[in-house]
Amino acid sequence: MTTDRVTLYHSPNTRSSSALLLLEELGAPYDLHVLDMRAGENRQPAYLAVNPMGKVPAIRHGEALVTEQPAIFIYLADLFPEAGLAPPLGDPLRGPYLRWMVYYGSCFEPAVVDKARELDAGPQAMSPYGSFEAVMGVVNDQLRRGPYLLGERFSAADVLWGMALAWTTMFKLVPETPEIAAYIARHTERPAVARVRERDAALAAGQSAAA
Known part of the structure; x- marks a missing residue:
């Protein structure tokens, strides 16, 4: 198992919610870098340096920066093989x-x-x-x-x-x-689905309160 924590660039109730769900299903150690997309934080230079498309999700793991949702899923599921969510090379599936x-x-x-x-x-x-x-x-x-x-x-x-x-x-x-x-x-x-929904609801409420 990798010892490096994964950082997920996340905005609640967006495509990145599925990446958050995957991290939960994998039991992976992770940190969230939460972006308020309604406030345009995903279009600011700091995040455009992570993903020039201004989209979430993106992940950082050590020196690896991965964007594009299917690539993130393939990377993470292979990174934590003990969770059994990715058939390994050689498996017919x-x-x-x-x-x-x-x-x-x-x-x-x-x-x-x-x-x-x-x-x-x-x-x-x-x-x-x-x-x-x-x-x-x-x-x-x-x-x-x-x-x-x-x-x-x-x-x-x-x-x-x-x-x-x-x-x-x-x-x-x-x-x-x-x-x-x-x-x-x-x-x-x-x-894990209920956990992610609850977390996204809390994050979204916090962003609304700060607006």
């Missing part, structure tokens, strides 16, 4: 695990954002995801085999997707099919 990590950022998020903005996916040969319906078809087909993305094995990919599907269905960006609803229910039952 390693490839499918990586597939679902990358599919999230390369297909799911672009498709959801385009759908929400009522934008066309673009020509098939140029679109990174094809169509929204195709993306969601793949997700639902996999969840139908459940209970998790890797079958019976819960992994860091489920931490990522559980949070993402809970948020996107809540805001009606993704249809809540029976498969997705059941998957979200399993996600919500995990004790």
